[in-house]
Amino acid sequence: MAKPTKPLYSSLDEWVDVQPLEQYEKVNPLAPIFYTDEYKDATSYFRGIVKSGEMSPRVLDLTEHIIRLNPAHYTAWQYRYRTLMSIKAPLDVELKLMDELAVKYLKTYQVWHHRRLILTETRDPQRELAFVEESLREDTKNYHTWSHRQWVLSHFNDIDLWRGELDFLDTMFNQDIRNNSAWHHRFFVVFQSGVREGEEDRERVVRRELTFTKQNISFAPNNPSAWNYLRGVLEFNKLPFSTVTTFVFPYTQPTDPEAVDLVDLDNPPPSKQAELPCPAAIEFLADIYESEGGESLLKANQLWKSLADEHDTMRKRYWEYRIKESLQKGST
Amino acid sequence: MANSRPPRPAPDDAFPTSTSRLQAETEAVLLDHIPTQVQAETAQLPAKLNKSAHVQFLARNFIQGFPAKYTSQDASQPWLMFWTLQSFSVLQVGLDPGNKQRAIDTILTWQHPDGGFGGGPGQAAHLLASYASVCALSIAGGQGEKGGWDQIDRKKMYQFFMSLKQPDGSFLVAHHAEVDVRGIYCLLVTATLLDIITPELVEGTASFIASCQTYEGGFSSASQPYYSSEPYTPKSLLSSPRPPLGEAHGGYTFCALASWVMLQPFLDLSPRGISRDRPQINVKSLLRWLVQMQGSAAEIGGFRGRTNKLVDGCYSWWVGGAFSLLEALGVGASVIGPVPGDGEDSRASGRDTEPGEEGKDGENEHEWDDVDDSFFNREALQEYILYAGQHPTGGLRDKPPKNADAYHTMYCLSGLSSAQHRMFPSVERREQLQEAWKAPSPDDTLPGKIRKETFLNSLSWTEDESASKILGGEANRVNATHPVFNLTITHSEAIMSHFYGQTVPPRVRSST
Numbered sequence: 001m002a003k004p005t006k007p008l009y010s011s012l013d014e015w016v017d018v019q020p021l022e023q024y025e026k027v028n029p030l031a032p033i034f035y036t037d038e039y040k041d042a043t044s045y046f047r048g049i050v051k052s053g054e055m056s057p058r059v060l061d062l063t064e065h066i067i068r069l070n071p072a073h074y075t076a077w078q079y080r081y082r083t084l085m086s087i088k089a090p091l092d093v094e095l096k097l098m099d100e101l102a103v104k105y106l107k108t109y110q111v112w113h114h115r116r117l118i119l120t121e122t123r124d125p126q127r128e129l130a131f132v133e134e135s136l137r138e139d140t141k142n143y144h145t146w147s148h149r150q151w152v153l154s155h156f157n158d159i160d161l162w163r164g165e166l167d168f169l170d171t172m173f174n175q176d177i178r179n180n181s182a183w184h185h186r187f188f189v190v191f192q193s194g195v196r197e198g199e200e201d202r203e204r205v206v207r208r209e210l211t212f213t214k215q216n217i218s219f220a221p222n223n224p225s226a227w228n229y230l231r232g233v234l235e236f237n238k239l240p241f242s243t244v245t246t247f248v249f250p251y252t253q254p255t256d257p258e259a260v261d262l263v264d265l266d267n268p269p270p271s272k273q274a275e276l277p278c279p280a281a282i283e284f285l286a287d288i289y290e291s292e293g294g295e296s297l298l299k300a301n302q303l304w305k306s307l308a309d310e311h312d313t314m315r316k317r318y319w320e321y322r323i324k325e326s327l328q329k330g331s332t
Numbered sequence: 333m334a335n336s337r338p339p340r341p342a343p344d345d346a347f348p349t350s351t352s353r354l355q356a357e358t359e360a361v362l363l364d365h366i367p368t369q370v371q372a373e374t375a376q377l378p379a380k381l382n383k384s385a386h387v388q389f390l391a392r393n394f395i396q397g398f399p400a401k402y403t404s405q406d407a408s409q410p411w412l413m414f415w416t417l418q419s420f421s422v423l424q425v426g427l428d429p430g431n432k433q434r435a436i437d438t439i440l441t442w443q444h445p446d447g448g449f450g451g452g453p454g455q456a457a458h459l460l461a462s463y464a465s466v467c468a469l470s471i472a473g474g475q476g477e478k479g480g481w482d483q484i485d486r487k488k489m490y491q492f493f494m495s496l497k498q499p500d501g502s503f504l505v506a507h508h509a510e511v512d513v514r515g516i517y518c519l520l521v522t523a524t525l526l527d528i529i530t531p532e533l534v535e536g537t538a539s540f541i542a543s544c545q546t547y548e549g550g551f552s553s554a555s556q557p558y559y560s561s562e563p564y565t566p567k568s569l570l571s572s573p574r575p576p577l578g579e580a581h582g583g584y585t586f587c588a589l590a591s592w593v594m595l596q597p598f599l600d601l602s603p604r605g606i607s608r609d610r611p612q613i614n615v616k617s618l619l620r621w622l623v624q625m626q627g628s629a630a631e632i633g634g635f636r637g638r639t640n641k642l643v644d645g646c647y648s649w650w651v652g653g654a655f656s657l658l659e660a661l662g663v664g665a666s667v668i669g670p671v672p673g674d675g676e677d678s679r680a681s682g683r684d685t686e687p688g689e690e691g692k693d694g695e696n697e698h699e700w701d702d703v704d705d706s707f708f709n710r711e712a713l714q715e716y717i718l719y720a721g722q723h724p725t726g727g728l729r730d731k732p733p734k735n736a737d738a739y740h741t742m743y744c745l746s747g748l749s750s751a752q753h754r755m756f757p758s759v760e761r762r763e764q765l766q767e768a769w770k771a772p773s774p775d776d777t778l779p780g781k782i783r784k785e786t787f788l789n790s791l792s793w794t795e796d797e798s799a800s801k802i803l804g805g806e807a808n809r810v811n812a813t814h815p816v817f818n819l820t821i822t823h824s825e826a827i828m829s830h831f832y833g834q835t836v837p838p839r840v841r842s843s844t
Contacts, residue, residue, distance in 0.1 A: 023453050029438040030431065031412050032397040039403055047454040073407045075456040078508050113510040140350070141641065147553060147578040154556040154575060178351035180639040184579035187547050192575035194558075220347040224624065225639050232547030235617075273346030314633060318623040318707050 021047035055086040071105035218268035227280040251281030339629035379804035389726030407451035410464035415742035435472040436480040447488025458506040463518030470827040500557035501536025517587035527831040542611040549621030550580025551588035582637030582650040597785030633712025645721040648747020656815035714803035753812040758794035
């Protein structure tokens, strides 16, 4: 049993005016939780406070106490927020507390949302991106942390905030090119949140993104995040997959021990240690053939069959479906 | 799966990063849980669902209580109740009348005086808690003074829902709380079961859902609205930019897709829905993303929840269960069939219907008897759950060597159910329901039509019993579960016919 961090409220004179409320008064509940005495005591006083509607500084202490024992107690968060607003508590102090709690309870929805509420009030996101970067060190794929960053950028939509995003992403990619959260963030920044100063030349942006993606595929071809991004860039910009046929083709072939190192920025070849053929490349090439139609459908079918029977047997049913679907389409 | 040769590890192209290292460590652990050739041949294959151990695990927490570490779930008491009750239902275990009544009485203490249910007594109303409470009541409750169903304050529930609605069609999960598609799913299931779904409630919601689809094909938690900033005009929502917040994720994808399915009557009937502005999702990229989430043989065919993350038993339901939902959109097993080859072309070309129309009707089922007509590897998913998902002392889990918990027990079991059974919206069943539909007077208003369509769509889900595939034999059979609600068909029919004032015609062969 955890050691109590504070004396019980029931033993404190300054809380004697609050009537604590038992959780279950008339019911013998099923599926109850064996709480510690400390938690039971704190939440009983909290229920008493909610009932009386009191909003005061001591409510901030009480809700912080409960949150530290159970950061998912959304009612404590909600009541805390209303109390902060009601007594006009200093929000910079609150944000400092949140700096500590967010890192401590990284996986909780509420810590991030509370932060968002406070920032919406203060309208001062200046140190927010640095804070997020720091939190990502603890957990590089934390869903809430990444969404929070995206919210900060799009909600405040301040050019100064956006400016550093690609550099920030470079550091993330340098750590782990397989971090899908970073790839998603890149798509969010580059394509889905409006066009900002310096990015107006969309053709140049698309070229840059294609070069970036191809290069990363060449380092580690079996990285589904990079292939999904490549698909995303082409689809979003309504470019046919055949734009990158020359690049994709070598990745669909077995490793070539004779290959010589050559620098080709447009079509970087697979690294020497690449494990080929790469199923994602085969799928990609099959999609190219399928969109060509006619005779090429046969080539697409052969590739799907090689995925079904050899390179990606777990998805056999899906590849067979693709074959069937393309034949149905082809015959109508 | 049993094989003398270990499965091929995920290729890292001699370019290791933290993702590939973690992946390799996980595969090494999973490898120990794949039966060897020798075990397989000597029939020591542990492909047994240890039902009694799981029931004991559930019953212990249910009757005696959850240990103190579950304090982190104190604001999710309705979930602990729902996970337990629904796990019992999937395991074909019923509750005695005394415990049923205790369950009903416990659940009703979570109802908030201003509408909706909270995470425990005295807690604020919350969409997730409302879903879990109402679903738990669907299982344990009934009509009448003490039954729980008639004690749900539907009018206040509706007001609570409306008070959470945002200008972009989304909903806060609770007052002053976040927006995300879990909340929308929970709201729509609750409103569907309780017959309080209206055009007013769901206006704009389908567009919001559509805006959460990412370039990968799956859905994110939410999207960010941008509003026009023209001076002196009411602010209006822009259709672009409207970026997803967060990457494609299994849990959110299930919630978004199930919501999309529940919104179909509204889209099919309302003026906005039938106009050119009808919101769209990309089903093709969604299907691709869903199948890509299934792990390799080295991961025993379990599902992951995001690209380049680890497999986890709970995605057996969130991702594995999502495939049935596609059937409601006309993309499903019935359109796959065998690969045309020798002599099979005539069968394939014999179907000229649109995917999802008659093709999924019972009539044609005999054509597909010889094939595993699913998009994903149902057998492999069952192996993951049976070999890696079961904790030796009862309950199910994320992956070894983790402990079992109530959440993973439920979603592994529901995932197992969706891998064993094939559910589809039956045209035949729909007609039966339509014929039996009772209305005091014909209701041709939009809300009236949506209400009826919602009822018909929800209850036309039927098990295709010829397509069951139960790894490890009949003893491993679990109940089929409703692909949208995650309740058994029996429970779904009972609560919906109560609130819609309908009598559901008996099914020829009961699926539960």
